[in-house]
Amino acid sequence: MKIEPQIKHFISLFMASIIFSTSSAADYPVAGVAPSQRPAGAPVMEWVQHNQAWYKYALTGVDAPYPKSLYFLDNQGDWYTPFNRTGMTGPYDIRGWHR
Numbered sequence: 001m002k003i004e005p006q007i008k009h010f011i012s013l014f015m016a017s018i019i020f021s022t023s024s025a026a027d028y029p030v031a032g033v034a035p036s037q038r039p040a041g042a043p044v045m046e047w048v049q050h051n052q053a054w055y056k057y058a059l060t061g062v063d064a065p066y067p068k069s070l071y072f073l074d075n076q077g078d079w080y081t082p083f084n085r086t087g088m089t090g091p092y093d094i095r096g097w098h099r
Contacts (some may be wrong), residue, residue, distance in 0.1 A: 048077045058084040061095025 030039065050058075050073075058073055059066065076084075086097040093099075 045077065050076070060097060 033039075055073065058076075059070070062070065073083075087093065087095075089098045
């Protein structure tokens with residue numbers, strides 16, 4: 001059976017990546033194994049600073065003065081929130097994301 005050179009190259013890269021990832025995996029703490037405990041040495045995000053462009057995008061379709069209920073944006077980290085993502089189109093697009 002003849003194996004094409006491109007496939008041989010792909011297989012060798014794949015095997016090398018497996019070997020490399022398993023040998024270097026022990027160097028980093030694995031978060032999530034015990035969800036109630038943070039591993040010693042796991043990276044910690046200490047603060048997030050959003051610029052004016054982020055606030056402008058997050059407040060798309062909301063007119064000033066902004067309601068107090070939106071002040072949570074001042075403490076919003078870089079985690080996922082559906083509030084600053086485009087939603088549905090058509091009559092459900094009350095903030096005008098899809099205009």
